[in-house]
Amino acid sequence: MFRILDKKLLAPRVFRFEIEAPDIACKAQAGQFVIIRLDEHGERVPLTISDALVEKGSIVLFVQAVGKTSLQMSQLKVGDFILDVVGPLGTPSEKGPFGTVALLGGGFGIAAIYPIARDLFRAGDKTISILGARSKDFLLLKTEMESVSTEVRRVTEDGSCGAKGFVTDELERLIQSGEPIDRVVAIGPPAMMKAVADLTRPYGIKTVVSMNPIMIDGTGMCGACRVTVGGEMKFACVDGPEFDAHQVDFDGLLNRLKTYVPEEREVRDKWMREHSEPCRWESSFASSSRLNR
Amino acid sequence: MSQEKKNKKAGKTPRIHARDLTPKEREGNFKEVALGYTPAMAQLEALRCIQCKKPKCVLGCPVRVGIPEFIKLVAEGKFLEAAQKIKETNVFPGITGRVCPQEDQCEKHCVIGIKGEPLAIGQLERFVADYARETNETLPLPVSPSTGKKVAIIGSGPAGLTVAGDLAKRGHEAVLFEALHQPGGVLFYGIPQFRLPKEIVDAEIDYLKRLGVEIKVNYVIGKIKSLDELMEEDGFDAVFIGTGAGLPYFLGIPGENLNGVYSANEFLTRVNLMHAWEFPNFDTPLHHHKTIAVIGGGNTALDAARTALRLPGTKRVQLVYRRSRDEMPARREEIRHAEEEGVDFHFLASPIEIKGNNGWVTDLVCSKMELGQADSDGRKRPRAIEGSEYALSVDAVVIALGSGVNPLIAKTAADLKTDTKGHIEIADSDINQTFKPGVFAGGDIVTGAATVISAMGAGKKAAEGIHNYLMCRDSQV
Ligand SMILES: Cc1cc2nc3c(=O)[nH]c(=O)nc-3n(C[C@H](O)[C@H](O)[C@H](O)COP(=O)(O)OP(=O)(O)OC[C@H]3O[C@@H](n4cnc5c(N)ncnc54)[C@H](O)[C@@H]3O)c2cc1C
Ligand SMILES: Cc1cc2nc3c(=O)[nH]c(=O)nc-3n(C[C@H](O)[C@H](O)[C@H](O)COP(=O)(O)OP(=O)(O)OC[C@H]3O[C@@H](n4cnc5c(N)ncnc54)[C@H](O)[C@@H]3O)c2cc1C
Ligand code: SF4
Ligand code: SF4
Ligand code: FES
Numbered sequence: 001m002f003r004i005l006d007k008k009l010l011a012p013r014v015f016r017f018e019i020e021a022p023d024i025a026c027k028a029q030a031g032q033f034v035i036i037r038l039d040e041h042g043e044r045v046p047l048t049i050s051d052a053l054v055e056k057g058s059i060v061l062f063v064q065a066v067g068k069t070s071l072q073m074s075q076l077k078v079g080d081f082i083l084d085v086v087g088p089l090g091t092p093s094e095k096g097p098f099g100t101v102a103l104l105g106g107g108f109g110i111a112a113i114y115p116i117a118r119d120l121f122r123a124g125d126k127t128i129s130i131l132g133a134r135s136k137d138f139l140l141l142k143t144e145m146e147s148v149s150t151e152v153r154r155v156t157e158d159g160s161c162g163a164k165g166f167v168t169d170e171l172e173r174l175i176q177s178g179e180p181i182d183r184v185v186a187i188g189p190p191a192m193m194k195a196v197a198d199l200t201r202p203y204g205i206k207t208v209v210s211m212n213p214i215m216i217d218g219t220g221m222c223g224a225c226r227v228t229v230g231g232e233m234k235f236a237c238v239d240g241p242e243f244d245a246h247q248v249d250f251d252g253l254l255n256r257l258k259t260y261v262p263e264e265r266e267v268r269d270k271w272m273r274e275h276s277e278p279c280r281w282e283s284s285f286a287s288s289s290r291l292n293r
Numbered sequence: 294m295s296q297e298k299k300n301k302k303a304g305k306t307p308r309i310h311a312r313d314l315t316p317k318e319r320e321g322n323f324k325e326v327a328l329g330y331t332p333a334m335a336q337l338e339a340l341r342c343i344q345c346k347k348p349k350c351v352l353g354c355p356v357r358v359g360i361p362e363f364i365k366l367v368a369e370g371k372f373l374e375a376a377q378k379i380k381e382t383n384v385f386p387g388i389t390g391r392v393c394p395q396e397d398q399c400e401k402h403c404v405i406g407i408k409g410e411p412l413a414i415g416q417l418e419r420f421v422a423d424y425a426r427e428t429n430e431t432l433p434l435p436v437s438p439s440t441g442k443k444v445a446i447i448g449s450g451p452a453g454l455t456v457a458g459d460l461a462k463r464g465h466e467a468v469l470f471e472a473l474h475q476p477g478g479v480l481f482y483g484i485p486q487f488r489l490p491k492e493i494v495d496a497e498i499d500y501l502k503r504l505g506v507e508i509k510v511n512y513v514i515g516k517i518k519s520l521d522e523l524m525e526e527d528g529f530d531a532v533f534i535g536t537g538a539g540l541p542y543f544l545g546i547p548g549e550n551l552n553g554v555y556s557a558n559e560f561l562t563r564v565n566l567m568h569a570w571e572f573p574n575f576d577t578p579l580h581h582h583k584t585i586a587v588i589g590g591g592n593t594a595l596d597a598a599r600t601a602l603r604l605p606g607t608k609r610v611q612l613v614y615r616r617s618r619d620e621m622p623a624r625r626e627e628i629r630h631a632e633e634e635g636v637d638f639h640f641l642a643s644p645i646e647i648k649g650n651n652g653w654v655t656d657l658v659c660s661k662m663e664l665g666q667a668d669s670d671g672r673k674r675p676r677a678i679e680g681s682e683y684a685l686s687v688d689a690v691v692i693a694l695g696s697g698v699n700p701l702i703a704k705t706a707a708d709l710k711t712d713t714k715g716h717i718e719i720a721d722s723d724i725n726q727t728f729k730p731g732v733f734a735g736g737d738i739v740t741g742a743a744t745v746i747s748a749m750g751a752g753k754k755a756a757e758g759i760h761n762y763l764m765c766r767d768s769q770v
Contacts, residue, residue, distance in 0.1 A: 027517055037474055043567070043576035044474075068576055084474040086511035216567065216577075219472050219513055220699050221539040222559040228550060233543060238701070252550050255652035259552045263578030270573050 001081040005058050011138045013065040014108050015074050016050075022057030024049070024087050030115035031093030031210070031242055034059065035218045037084040038072055045069045046215045046237075048112040049088060059087075062111035062140070068267040075275070089218045090241050094208070096123040099182035102174060103129045103149070104167045104196055106188020110140045112210060113187050118148040126150045128174065128181075132167035132188070136160035168195045181205050186245065190254050197245035207245035211236045213256055228252050308410040309338040316633045321603060323486040323570065326630055327391070330420040332372070339368035342412050345404055350414060353402035356382045356750040360399060360414055367417055376425035379418060382753075384458055385451065387426060387493045389746050390419025392484060394624045398746070426496055434503060437464030442763045445470060445529040447514045447702065450478020451745045452535030452736030454501060455752030456759070461504040463760050468529070469501075470512040475566060478537055480745070482566040483558070483593065485600050488627070515701035520709070524731060530766075531731045531759045534717060535752065538737035540697040544588070548647030549692075553582060553654035557589070557597040557693035564600050581606030582689035586657045588644055589693030590614035590621040595628065597691045598636045610636050611685060615643040615662050615675045639685070643677060647690055656684040695742050706732075716741055724758025725751055733759055 006018035024034060028049045035044045051060035065074040076082070093116045101120050105113035110131050121127045129149040133139045135158045146152055154162030155170050163170060167188070175181060184207040186196040193209040200207045213225045213236050220238040227236050228249035234240060312328045319326055330338065342364045350360045359378055366375035379386045393399075395415040403411035442465045446453045449471040457467040475481050477494045502508065514523070514536075523529045541556035543549050560579070563569040567577035583606060587598040594612060601610045612631070614621060617640045621628060632638070641662040648656040661681035664673035698715040710718040710728040717734040720726050725735045735751025737743055 023512075023517055041568075041575045084511050086472070086474070086513060088516055089513065216559060216562055217473060219539075219701065221541070222562050223541045223543065223556040224559045226543075226550065233545075233549070249550075256550065256552060258652065259580065260578050263572065263580070267573045267576050267578070 001083060002085045004076055004078055004080050004082065005056070007076070007078050010062070010140055011108075011133075013074070014138070014140065015063050015065070016111075017061045017063060017073070018053070018056075018058045019061060019082065019085060020057055021059050021085050021087075024085065025052040025054050025057050025059050028052040028059060028088040029092035030119045032088035032090045033218075033241065034061070034085050034087030035089060035215065036061075036069075036073075036082055036086075038069060038076075039083050042072075042083065043069050044084075044216055044218070046089070046212070046218060048210075050111040050114055059085075062108050064108045067264050068271045071268065072271060086218065089237055091239065093119070093185075093242055096120040096125045098125055100126040100128065100180060101183045101185060102171060102181050103127055104171060104184065104186040104188070104192075105129065105131045105145075106167055106186070106192040107133050107138060108140060109186075109188030109192070109210075110145065113185065114141050114144055114148065116185055116187075117145065121148040121150070128153070128179070130155070130167050130170045130174070132156065132170070132192075134158065166195070167192065168199050171196065172199060175200075175203060175205075183208070184245075185209075185242075190250055190257070193245065194250040197248065197250070201246050208242050209245040209248060210241045211243060211248065211253060212241065213253055214259065227256075305405075305409060306341055308341065308413055309334050310413075311416060313630070313633075316635070319487070319603070319634060321605070323603060325490050326487050327626065329423055330416055332370070332420075332424070335367055335372075335417055335420045336370060338413050339364045339417060341405065342368070343405060349402040349404055350399045350412070353397075354399045355744075355746050356753065358382050358386075358399070358418070363421065364412070364414075364417060367421060372421050372424045373428070373430055375421040376430060379421065383418075383746070383749065384455055385422075385497055385745075385749065386418045387422030388451070388480060388489060388497070389749070390415045390417075390422055391489050391493075392624075392744075393746050394744065396625050426493070437462065439466070440464045440763065442466065442530045443468065443528055444531045444533065444759055444763075445514075445523045445527070446533045446535065448472075448478060448534065448536040448736070448738070449476035449498075449508065450535055450537045450736060450748060451480060452537075452738075452748040452752040452755075453478070453533065454497065455749045456533045456535065456733075456735070456756045457506045458501050458504060459753060459756030460759060461501065461506045463756075465760070465763065466505075466507075468507045468509060470514050470518075471508065471510045472513040472536075473566065474510050476508050476510060478535075479539075482562045483596070485561065485565055485596050487599065487603070488596065513701065515705045519705040520702065520729070520732060521706065530763055531733065533752075533755055533759060534702060534727070534732065534734040534738055535736045535748070536699060536702060536738045537748075538696045538698045538742045540699050541692070542694045542696055543692055544644060544694065546644060546646050548649055548654070551647055551649040551654045552652050553580065553649075553689040554647060555689070555691050557587070557593045557691055558696065560597050560691045561593075561600060564604070570604060579604065580689070582687075583608045584611070584687045585609070585689040585691060586611045586613055586644075586685055586687040587691045587693055588613045588657075589695070590616065590623060591693065591695065592623045592627060593695070594691075594693035595623045595631050595636075597693050599627075599631055599634060601689075601691065602634055602636065611639055611687065612636050613639045613642050613644060613657070613659060613685070615641065616664060616673065617641060620664075620672055641675065643675065644690075645682065648684070654688055654690055655686065657687050657690055658682055658684045698738050698741070714741065721758070723754065724761070725755035726758055726762070731762065733762075 225236040230247035363378040400411040568575035569579035662675040736748035
């Protein structure tokens with residue numbers, strides 16, 4: 001049992017959780033994740049470890065309420081327990097220093113970019129963080145990202161903060177400006193990561209992305225998380241989740257993510273029927289559905 | 294009548310067969326298929342044993358269960374004593390009685406099997422274990438005083454469970470680390486309920502807890518702790534590695550990433566561990582497929598095929614195996630049950646491509662095979678027949694080609710020797726000690742995918758080795 005020490009609503013339907021897990025906190029490194037299971041009937045769901053507070057013995061997770069598990073989790077309160085938390089899983093991010101690194105966070109991918117930026121910044125890299133979201137409200141971790149970035153650039157799809165457009169537009173401007181970039185790390189929706197890969201490929205800039213396939217065990221036992229990288233089959237839970245963006249088969253990933261869409265909807269709707277205020281849920285879904293993908 | 298004559302006669306009566314659920318009774322549920330003996334049936338069957346002076350059956354059993362002795366007790370109606378007798382060598386008879394490939398082990402060597410049917414040793418073993426459990430057998434709790442020694446056991450499959458129990462009984466503090474949220478290893482996530490009801494595994498785990506074994510689930514050793522950290526920082530005096538062979542093999546043919554393609558591990562884990570068959574009351578789904586092809590011929594393939602048949606929406610399950618029925622490595626009983634239940638067997642066929650449409654499986658293209666010369670292990674080697682390709686129209690493919698070992702632990706312990714396939718090498722096979730001091734290993738992680746009883750046998754040896762290691766080290770100080 002893992003106690004929730006703190007919970008905050010950071011943006012519409014995006015929550016920050018601090019969870020007591022001292023052993024995981026000691027070991028967690030940037031790029032790693034945990035798998036949680038809320039209760040006996042729950043699914044095993046991977047979530048990125050955004051920060052580890054070793055002194056408090058806790059880990060920080062960001063959750064976007066999109067489906068049954070994340071909605072249910074968003075209803076938990078400080079002091080409640082999560083049945084299972086296993087980690088840290090996955091191969092940690094490569095450690096710098098690399099020189100100049102552009103870090104692209106899309107939507108709540110920013111939460112996953114933060115620990116990577118932090119480590120590279122501390123290792124002495126020049127970190128240029130390009131953060132993008134649908135609108136101003138969704139640009140998470142403002143002060144945290146500033147504290148670990150040499151420079152922060154913001155973009156929003158509606159222009160409510162920073163330039164109007166996508167993170168790729170901003171990255172292109174950066175590359176065009178002649179800034180020598182040694183590495184790009186991009187985390188966000190698969191479509192965004194794919195666009196980043198397509199952009200940096202002709203420039204030959206090493207680009208790393210984090211894959212988020214469906215997982216079960218997270219230890220290399222089931223093969224559900226397989227992704228194709230450079231024509232080879234890799235298991236994202238142990239070989240990744242970070243891979244060379246220019247080698248990854250994004251279309252394969254996008255296809256596999258569709259496997260359970262009807263079932264995911266079915267359990268989510270069932271849960272919403274059984275738990276108060278369905279109308280409120282429905283409308284919050286409709287308004288932010290574009291962020292999910 | 295002399296004892297001799299009575300014995301001869303005993304061997305000639307026909308074997309007592311317990312009832313199986315009829316195929317109809319099995320439909321759409323996960324109830325155990327093979328029903329056990331009643332006490333009367335067990336006694337009758339036990340009387341068939343001629344109590345050989347040099348029992349061949351025992352030599353066929355990897356852990357040398359005292360077969361004639363326990364059978365005699367069954368014949369006398371002393372069922373609890375019989376259970377105790379078995380447990381001297383085999384701590385989980387309720388499990389092995391159900392899942393051992395008896396026809397290749399104890400029963401294969403039973404002398405009355407030469408002329409008639411061998412004694413139903415597995416059934417009897419299962420009977421006494423179930424009897425003991427159902428009558429709330431009071432199992433002895435440890436009498437050994439605490440030694441103050443602490444042992445970390447990694448992996449809670451049959452190997453790890455055996456080690457933990459044996460060490461706890463000897464007064465050592467045993468801490469079991471399991472990566473999943475549920476202990477039991479393959480017994481839990483792999484072998485389905487209709488073959489090994491989960492209550493039986495749970496009962497064994499409960500007993501370990503009563504023995505004082507601490508079970509820490511959600512601990513992936515190699516990630517959260519390395520071996521050295523366990524030994525140097527957490528004060529473990531010895532470590533046992535029983536992490537199994539859980540890494541699924543894929544075919545390496547086109548189309549394996551299509552939706553609807555599963556490893557048998559994923560397919561079975563979704564159902565057994567995550568209860569996908571009870572979706573949406575449990576959150577983990579499994580797509581409802583109509584026609585499913587399962588590739589392979591071992592227990593895993595048959596478990597996947599029979600599981601598939603029981604899922605809602607399934608119309609047809611085809612099992613594709615590259616050799617013929619005789620070469621199938623699965624337990625004979627499972628093959629028979631699968632046939633009764635309506636699994637379609639495609640022998641001498643090997644997949645060469647999975648075709649799809651819109652990202653989902655539509656066909657499995659196979660090539661026909663023929664059997665050539667027997668190879669070094671005595672099995673006939675299959676060859677593809679040129680131009681014989683044909684397609685099975687299916688919407689899911691489950692790949693059950695066996696599995697390799699997970700490198701997670703070996704990766705974090707450079708001084709642990711492994712072979713080219715990643716199996717942990719053993720320095721002293723009498724006690725299952727590895728090349729790393731204080732570290733022992735056993736089960737599938739050492740041998741590659743094998744059997745429950747061999748994993749338990751390895752666990753028993755290792756427990757003995759660990760005990761001696763701990764006690765000797767003390768006397769040397
Ligand atoms: C390594 C890894 C790290 C992850 N880290 C996080 C994290 O830190 N926070 C978090 O909220 N989620 C994270 N995810 C995604 C999360 O595990 C899934 O979204 C999970 O399925 C949510 O469960 P659910 O029951 O709420 O929604 P489901 O019912 O499983 O999913 C609802 C639908 O939304 C889609 N979806 C949801 N979230 C995402 C996303 N982030 N990217 C793409 N598609 C998505 C799913 O594909 C699905 O179709 C991570 C996934 C992986 C593999
Ligand atoms: C579907 C299926 C059916 C089978 N049917 C039969 C049968 O009928 N009869 C028979 O005799 N045999 C059968 N077998 C084989 C038998 O189950 C195995 O040989 C046996 O379980 C091996 O035992 P083990 O203790 O070595 O490992 P496992 O049972 O594989 O257990 C290993 C455990 O270690 C855990 N683990 C792995 N890595 C770590 C880590 N880094 N940290 C912590 N924990 C870890 C795993 O999660 C797992 O729980 C079957 C196997 C399968 C897959
Ligand atoms: S443990 Fe297995 S092989 Fe040994 S006697 Fe029992 S059923 Fe037979
Ligand atoms: S070989 Fe058969 S008959 Fe002889 S002791 Fe063993 S079980 Fe009994
Ligand atoms: S999640 Fe099972 S192998 Fe990666």
